[in-house]
Amino acid sequence: MSDESLENEQIGERLYQDAARLFPICRSLTGNGVRETLRIIQAALAPSGAQGPKASLEIHEVASGTSALDWTVPEEWNIRDAFIADPDGTRIVDFSANNLHVLGYSTPVDGYFELDELDPHLYSIAERPDVIPYVTSYYSKRWGFCVSDNVRKSLRPGVKYHVVIDSEFKNGSLSYGELIIPGQVADEVFLSTYICHPSMANNNEVSGPVVLTEVARWLSLKPRRFTYRIVFIPETIGAIVYLSRHLETLKKNVRAGFNVSCVGDDRGYSMVASPYENTLADKVALNVGSFLSPYFKKYSFLERGSDERQYCSPGVELPVVTLCRSKFNEYPEYHTSLDDMNLISPAGFKGGFNFVKRCLEVMECNQRIRVTCFGEPQLGKRGLYPSLSTKGSASVVKSMMDLIAYADGRNDLIKISEIIKVPVWELVPIIEKLRAANLIESESA
């Protein structure tokens, strides 16, 4: 388990550039924006030259009308253009300037409306007059525009506005991406993120896919114990479709899962726990997060909101938690036009990537350990202990001695880390030294 490498130093910049490429695309539950996003991810993971095996993203299409658990895959929705123009043709509200302007899954419209007819189709936030909100109406047919309250107030009665939404519903399909990176064992670590939001930067549709793409590249290039299953899906319906197809396998194989969302800003680290906060995923995320930041926040499942809702639902009950930097619903820019490229940063991405990476490293190295002798081993004769006993010299090897004290075969590294208050990644080199001295042996955790 390496410290942050030189490459890591540059990784934030690189991920931020990747995000800039995904940001402008207009995505929704279904449609071409989702497909374009998946193709970019696929390309980023394509095998290239002598750098060894890479992962290969498979893109799946699920036909509209397909049943999935309690749900049905909706019609595919695409949009070309949308605007509100004043009588002289000036676009007051323009989809091409910001794709949040259109209510998600709006029906098409082309007509002339007075303010009192138009107003019921407008969504704004009175208390935040500069901001465009993000609103959708997936399962009830409507049309509408999301606008800043300032723009809304500038509309005048007695004028006919030209209102156009050039959208289309059709029997198409829902698209998602899936990537299996095989390991030594069939036991799986499950990773999930979503790709169904239009231009918002932190709220997943940019930060989550960008980070998980990098995680997939990193995983594919290193030795692995676990098999990794990574999905890029539309939120809710995508998770439900995926579960409907793979529930048996997931329940059988998944040892821990991490849903990744809002991992591009630089304000904190947090997790959403599973319903009973008792899975291996909970332990890993809580352990890693607590050492990453003293301000790490564990939200209870009552504060859920992303696909952990499906993965942890009754009967499904996968060991999944959600990893975030600033959690959805908790930061002021959430689900508004302020969640843009200024909200996220290279430093934010670097931290978000490291959070996920650390969790996977802990998964990989976790093991129960046992010392091979009774009583404390004599570390001095092996050069592992200072030969001079001065007041305080004991602290030099404190972590090693504490690890040994709890290496009784009962505890895995996560538990030892928790007890002795040392991160797992600092325990690993200690264990290597002790193993080299034949002082420790592992048992499968």
Add this chain to the structure above:
Amino acid sequence: MSDESLENEQIGERLYQDAARLFPICRSLTGNGVRETLRIIQAALAPSGAQGPKASLEIHEVASGTSALDWTVPEEWNIRDAFIADPDGTRIVDFSANNLHVLGYSTPVDGYFELDELDPHLYSIAERPDVIPYVTSYYSKRWGFCVSDNVRKSLRPGVKYHVVIDSEFKNGSLSYGELIIPGQVADEVFLSTYICHPSMANNNEVSGPVVLTEVARWLSLKPRRFTYRIVFIPETIGAIVYLSRHLETLKKNVRAGFNVSCVGDDRGYSMVASPYENTLADKVALNVGSFLSPYFKKYSFLERGSDERQYCSPGVELPVVTLCRSKFNEYPEYHTSLDDMNLISPAGFKGGFNFVKRCLEVMECNQRIRVTCFGEPQLGKRGLYPSLSTKGSASVVKSMMDLIAYADGRNDLIKISEIIKVPVWELVPIIEKLRAANLIESESA
């Protein structure tokens, strides 16, 4: 489980009137005051006309000298009159003015005493000179008067006071009332209160019997799952006599029990937990009480003092807690003449009745529930979810979604209520909606 109904609005007034009728009667462990009290309760519960089945209170008499567990039923004690009069015949202390004036179970006396002879027979509270204390000497024969310290200090040496207690001991019996209201199952809910104190209003001998009489009437008129066993008994010896006769049955059938005491004042809500705080009765009372008031107080079994002492004793170990508004021993008027009709109120009774009623409603409706689908159900297509997703719209159905999240067959309603922080009585209508939509099924809790 209904919200407080119109009838409920008037219930406080009605119970306060009932209390006013019981208040003046002089009760003790045994004797005519107890019998008169039981007959009033019996009449209140008598079947009357077309209003359907009512409960019928059975009055039992247990002969003096009868053995009961480690105890023996004492002689029956009755009192007609008692006073201390000065030489001109003026009654300075008069039983007919306040029946607390006589030490409970006083032997008869009729004689003339100087102050120094009389003084060892007087009980008062120096720090509270206006107050008459409540004192008894059940198991050691004495006579005495309880007086305010002001009256005590007004007595003068060198004067012969005429002292009369016209009381009588005889081989009689101990009286208690018992009411069985059958339900669909033999499993029982046990309710107990005591009827052995003279004129004190909150301390049970008025508030407890009044509330449990109303509870019995309410129970008899509604559909019931459980069988209800309600006893009106003298404290300690009554509980011991009752246990000696029914211990096997109680241990076999009682799922939860509630001892009801001090439920007529309007200052708070509290409970006395069972010894290990782990019974169903503990869970019910803690849940209900916590939602009734943020100031709800759970006292440990170390602070016990009523018949929970017997019901929870080693070997007996019934799942019983005590429900109170202001707990005995904790309010300043306790066991003094200040515990009178001014201390209790219609609002106090209404709350006390509701506390007991809510606990029984939770007992009745408690069940384990399980959703019938995998993944979150699609509430929208059933009209149970807002069709428009705006920031915050999710909160509209937050309780329903949270209930579903934990409806995994592992939790009963009490546990779900505790986890999602919503009272059981708000969960019940939600469950009805979900059941109507075939989204939920029950398992016996």
Add this chain to the structure above:
Amino acid sequence: MSDESLENEQIGERLYQDAARLFPICRSLTGNGVRETLRIIQAALAPSGAQGPKASLEIHEVASGTSALDWTVPEEWNIRDAFIADPDGTRIVDFSANNLHVLGYSTPVDGYFELDELDPHLYSIAERPDVIPYVTSYYSKRWGFCVSDNVRKSLRPGVKYHVVIDSEFKNGSLSYGELIIPGQVADEVFLSTYICHPSMANNNEVSGPVVLTEVARWLSLKPRRFTYRIVFIPETIGAIVYLSRHLETLKKNVRAGFNVSCVGDDRGYSMVASPYENTLADKVALNVGSFLSPYFKKYSFLERGSDERQYCSPGVELPVVTLCRSKFNEYPEYHTSLDDMNLISPAGFKGGFNFVKRCLEVMECNQRIRVTCFGEPQLGKRGLYPSLSTKGSASVVKSMMDLIAYADGRNDLIKISEIIKVPVWELVPIIEKLRAANLIESESA
């Protein structure tokens, strides 16, 4: 279990005198100082006259080079003299003035050194210029002097200092003392302290052996349930040697063990818990300590430092905690010349002795108890309850009633003490009264 007796009043003075006798001896892991110390303890415990059976300390010698678990018994080290003298022969640093001056296990030296040659062999504490530190180099051959920083700074360049350490290594042996005091059962209580430090007063090499010698005398003169195994050993290597010889027996027989260290000062009471804080020894020490002082401090195993390190190591896992007044490593005088006879006191010893004694008394009397009747027993008819019920009279027998409430056969006295917040030594006379009334019976705990 008696209250502190008259003898106890004088015990602090007596133990302080014993400490004064041990203090000047220069001890180390091995050598004549250890043997002299053991002989003094042996003499103190020798059978003498008609006072009945006394314990007999056996002194064991283990040859240098003997393997013990992961360790090897070192050569025996003895020292006759050591000094640093200036050119006119004045001893600036003199072993005979303070035996801390010589680095423990120093190799011999006799030569003339300039300051720059001498300086790497000096140990001092810059921030505490008056203090001589305690330093050892057991397992790496060096010579050195421990001096106050003031003395170090007084040395001048350009001067040849005469430096002598008249020490000797030889194939000798490591010495330890062992005492078995048989009881009614083979189950053992294990007591351990160490005898390997030079002149420091609280840090065990005086306080621990003095207190355990007195404990051994007290134990040998009273009836005992348990067999007691008491060892006086060099720290670490002594514990390891002892474990290598007796591990099987210890694991089979020891029910609880107490390592005793730093029990002569008068500042507080503390314990070092076992790794999981769940042994009987943990429960006993925590219970006793908490009632001895509201400031009692439980240190976690992460703050270990004495022979609990060996006794609780993986695979050994004996139920052992360490008992201290001010814990090693936590008080400012620790491992310096300030840990002298002024730091300890008769009051400190009295408290230290009582702490250990109370723990053993709790071990001896601990039992599960059960009342013999259902319901509360009628204490009044047995003279165990006040016959007059006044407000507050219940508190007179509160402890007795609380004990009865939890005497359900589930709890031992330690648990009851914890629940009802009454020390075990106050429960014992209550139990005797109840047993005399046939109200209680014991089960083995």
